[in-house]
Amino acid sequence: MQKATNITESDLTRVFAFPDTSEPTVRATFIASIDGAATIDGRSGMLGGDGDHLVFHTMRALADVVVVGASTAVLEGYGPGSLDGDTPPPTLVLTSRSLSIPDDFTTVAASNVLVATCTSAPADARERLTAAGATLIDCGTDTVDPAALVAELASRGLTRIDIEGGPRLLAAFAAAGVLDQLILTVSPTLVLGEAPRIAHGAGLGLRDQELSLPYRLPHPMRATTILGDDEGFLYQLWETVRDDVTSGRDTGGR
Numbered sequence: 114m115q116k117a118t119n120i121t122e123s124d125l126t127r128v129f130a131f132p133d134t135s136e137p138t139v140r141a142t143f144i145a146s147i148d149g150a151a152t153i154d155g156r157s158g159m160l161g162g163d164g165d166h167l168v169f170h171t172m173r174a175l176a177d178v179v180v181v182g183a184s185t186a187v188l189e190g191y192g193p194g195s196l197d198g199d200t201p202p203p204t205l206v207l208t209s210r211s212l213s214i215p216d217d218f219t220t221v222a223a224s225n226v227l228v229a230t231c232t233s234a235p236a237d238a239r240e241r242l243t244a245a246g247a248t249l250i251d252c253g254t255d256t257v258d259p260a261a262l263v264a265e266l267a268s269r270g271l272t273r274i275d276i277e278g279g280p281r282l283l284a285a286f287a288a289a290g291v292l293d294q295l296i297l298t299v300s301p302t303l304v305l306g307e308a309p310r311i312a313h314g315a316g317l318g319l320r321d322q323e324l325s326l327p328y329r330l331p332h333p334m335r336a337t338t339i340l341g342d343d344e345g346f347l348y349q350l351w352e353t354v355r356d357d358v359t360s361g362r363d364t365g366g367r
């Protein structure tokens with residue numbers, strides 16, 4: 114576990130690097146309050162600070178592809194993006210089953226933007242977006258199947274995958290068992306109220322409670338890095354603990 118009193122871009126690039134593998138790595142980058150709220154007043158912006166913005170932009174620079182729910186992209190005003198220097202911006206993937214993306218959201222027409230949808234998406238919306246210059250990819254029948262999307266991206270050489278939101282999309286990826294890592298900023302505040310958590314919607318089944326920890330938890334993860342800054346924010350790298358029911362079975366137990 115690493116601790117620091119301040120973070121720099123080079124620290125983040127080093128300690129939050131993607132694993133050195135040609136296999137796809139699915140990472141999500143989120144911010145939450147101490148009590149787990151993903152928003153204040155309906156947006157995530159007020160939870161963050163300079164350090165969190167640095168994390169967000171550094172994680173984006175490390176990724177081949179950024180995946181975001183279409184409505185979140187519209188709400189947050191996502192553009193196709195650009196990075197400093199010669200580094201090309203990552204591919205941006207917007208996901209939507211309904212394809213209810215406004216006509217004036219011109220980001221969809223950029224050459225590095227894909228719209229991931231499913232074959233049951235309305236034909237008229239499909240035609241409207243294609244006419245507006247969007248590139249649509251089907252990854253499933255009734256919903257965007259996260260595993261199919263990951264496979265499609267990998268076939269395009271896009272293996273470092275960063276999910277930026279929102280909570281429903283993260284829940285879908287976690288429930289599908291394809292989430293490998295979470296970069297979580299903990300904002301030094303309580304929020305209270307009814308705000309959603311960072312993974313909200315699709316659920317996970319209960320596991321066999323005879324299993325030892327962490328295997329009896331719904332989606333076990335292990336923190337491998339924790340950084341902190343002087344403003345009280347924590348920056349955490351969590352890795353999914355993959356199932357190993359045999360080694361996890363509690364043989365001695367209380």
Ligand SMILES: NC(=O)c1ccc[n+]([C@@H]2O[C@H](COP(=O)([O-])OP(=O)(O)OC[C@H]3O[C@@H](n4cnc5c(N)ncnc54)[C@H](OP(=O)(O)O)[C@@H]3O)[C@@H](O)[C@H]2O)c1
Pocket residue numbers: 142143144145150151152155156157158181182183184185186188208209210211212213256257258277278279280281282283285311313
């Ligand atoms: N704290 C954070 O780090 C953070 C990060 C991002 C956003 N947020 C906040 O979260 C709120 C939005 O939450 P949300 O849960 O509604 O956002 P979301 O996860 O982006 O879900 C809504 C959008 O994603 C698409 N989508 C979701 N699941 C999908 C699936 N399985 N397949 C295909 N498309 C899917 C939906 O399209 P269809 O309905 O057409 O399928 C819709 O466009 C906003 O307030 C935003 O500010 C917080």
